[in-house]
Amino acid sequence: MLNIINFIFKIPMTERIWSIISYVVVLILAISLIVSYILFFKLQKLYDNRYQEGSKL
Amino acid sequence: MILFLEIIYYLTVITIWISTLIAMITQYGAYRYDFKNINNFILDDINNPMKDKITIIIPAHNEAKVILTTCRKIIKLNYPKNLLQIIIVNDASTDNSGELLEEFKNNNLDYDITILSTTPKTGGKGKSYALNLALKHVKYNFICIYDADAAPEKNSLRLLVNKINEDKNNYACCGRNKCRNRDRNLLTRFINLELTVSQKVVNKGNYELFGIGKIPGTNYLIKKEVLDKFGGFNTNALTEDTDLSFKMHINNMKIAYEPRSEAYQQEPEELKVFIKQRTRWAQGNLNITNTYFRSMFKKSSKQFKIAYLLQISIHYWFIMAILFSNIFFVVQLSIAILNLVAGQNIDNIFIIHNYTINTLIFSWAILYLYFILNINYALSTEKGQYNSDNFILSIVYYFTYAQLFLIISVKAIFKVVYNKIKKRENEWYKTQRY
Numbered sequence: 505m506l507n508i509i510n511f512i513f514k515i516p517m518t519e520r521i522w523s524i525i526s527y528v529v530v531l532i533l534a535i536s537l538i539v540s541y542i543l544f545f546k547l548q549k550l551y552d553n554r555y556q557e558g559s560k561l
Numbered sequence: 562m563i564l565f566l567e568i569i570y571y572l573t574v575i576t577i578w579i580s581t582l583i584a585m586i587t588q589y590g591a592y593r594y595d596f597k598n599i600n601n602f603i604l605d606d607i608n609n610p611m612k613d614k615i616t617i618i619i620p621a622h623n624e625a626k627v628i629l630t631t632c633r634k635i636i637k638l639n640y641p642k643n644l645l646q647i648i649i650v651n652d653a654s655t656d657n658s659g660e661l662l663e664e665f666k667n668n669n670l671d672y673d674i675t676i677l678s679t680t681p682k683t684g685g686k687g688k689s690y691a692l693n694l695a696l697k698h699v700k701y702n703f704i705c706i707y708d709a710d711a712a713p714e715k716n717s718l719r720l721l722v723n724k725i726n727e728d729k730n731n732y733a734c735c736g737r738n739k740c741r742n743r744d745r746n747l748l749t750r751f752i753n754l755e756l757t758v759s760q761k762v763v764n765k766g767n768y769e770l771f772g773i774g775k776i777p778g779t780n781y782l783i784k785k786e787v788l789d790k791f792g793g794f795n796t797n798a799l800t801e802d803t804d805l806s807f808k809m810h811i812n813n814m815k816i817a818y819e820p821r822s823e824a825y826q827q828e829p830e831e832l833k834v835f836i837k838q839r840t841r842w843a844q845g846n847l848n849i850t851n852t853y854f855r856s857m858f859k860k861s862s863k864q865f866k867i868a869y870l871l872q873i874s875i876h877y878w879f880i881m882a883i884l885f886s887n888i889f890f891v892v893q894l895s896i897a898i899l900n901l902v903a904g905q906n907i908d909n910i911f912i913i914h915n916y917t918i919n920t921l922i923f924s925w926a927i928l929y930l931y932f933i934l935n936i937n938y939a940l941s942t943e944k945g946q947y948n949s950d951n952f953i954l955s956i957v958y959y960f961t962y963a964q965l966f967l968i969i970s971v972k973a974i975f976k977v978v979y980n981k982i983k984k985r986e987n988e989w990y991k992t993q994r995y
């Protein structure tokens with residue numbers, strides 16, 4: 505598979521390079537996930553369900 | 562075998578990364594919208610004098626179970642009655658919808674109500690036909706469409722009108738829909754979660770970041786000139802709303818989104834009905850993405866290109882991520898079981914190296930946690946819905962409800978290909994009411 509990537513993208517992809525790339529991507533995604541959770545809890549304090557009309561049928 | 566596993570591995574990782582990226586971007590957009598509008602959520606400015614005249618169209622085919630509730634909700638709208646024209650298309654109904662509608666009209670003579678009736682011979686050809694029939698009787702420049710099961714909140718129309726008038730480039734404005742029968746059973750609870758996420762996170766995020774709205778089937782306002790320009794609704798499309806959205810994007814007509822304009826709609830209560838309805842939607846969306854594929858490579862508007870890519874990313878990437886994760890999981894599990902049965906050392910059961918397996922597991926876990934966050938964030942903005950029951954449902958959602966979309970996608974793809982080969986026309990399916 506790495507050979508296929510080498511062939512298509514013309515970059516010397518070894519298992520070592522792939523592992524570095526994958527760890528970096530996972531790290532970025534993990535950090536953004538933590539930030540998203542922090543923002544979520546911050547919004548909760550502001551929200552307070554203010555704009556719902558919420559009538560019952 | 563090793564090559565096959567490796568290919569599946571890389572496809573799984575890449576689709577998971579792309580899906581996470583999409584979830585991340587839309588989440589960010591929704592947050593930005595909410596931080597910006599947090600002080601506008603209180604509905605205290607909605608008694609401004611209205612002067613725009615509106616034609617409301619309600620297509621109805623065998624809707625006796627729900628049509629009266631809908632009509633009553635329409636006349637309770639916080640909108641001057643002298644500015645409203647209501648057209649109800651009783652399209653080839655064989656139940657008592659006709660009598661109920663006549664009675665409703667006679668009881669509300671102070672409203673401008675027109676009832677158009679067709680017989681099974683002259684009508685019953687789908688929602689677009691019914692809407693096009695009504696278009697011939699429209700008096701005003703603004704048209705608001707509600708499905709026969711829609712129950713709009715009292716300010717919903719007013720909010721749509723205010724929003725569309727904010728910018729002269731707004732040619733349509735859509736509101737959002739809530740699940741009318743969400744507490745009926747487990748299926749309707751899951752549908753409620755899906756509906757809430759798609760409108761409170763995905764649609765909101767896309768509108769905030771790209772200014773792109775998408776017309777839903779119900780609860781939206783559109784200028785008559787748009788429909789005149791396109792010759793009405795596309796009768797060949799199973800999802801006439803997506804078709805209309807794409808046409809508008811190609812012509813640089815802006816679609817606004819007003820999530821405060823809310824309407825209830827009824828959702829399927831049986832799995833069979835749900836799969837049929839969603840297969841029709843998936844089939845319609847597949848047909849439309851195929852039809853408009855070429856426009857992506859022509860000199861079409863930037864707005865259309867973004868809308869098209871968003872449509873694809875929402876409908877395809879996530880399903881691909883589920884599909885490849887499932888295949889990878891099943892194949893690995895089978896190999897593990899076979900190796901164990903053959904008495905091999907458990908340390909060697911994974912063909913792919915441990916660190917690459919870790920990458921996959923971490924990526925999947927991040928996507929899953931994003932998924933739970935998306936659902937809970939959407940729920941937290943809904944009155945009384947951010948509770949422990951829904952939290953538990955959000956945890957099992959991926960493993961249960963989300964998997965149904967694989968079946969739906971396979972069915973839809975099969976139907977599209979089959980109809981193409983057999984040169985058959987798409988069959989309209991009317992969702993059952995309760």
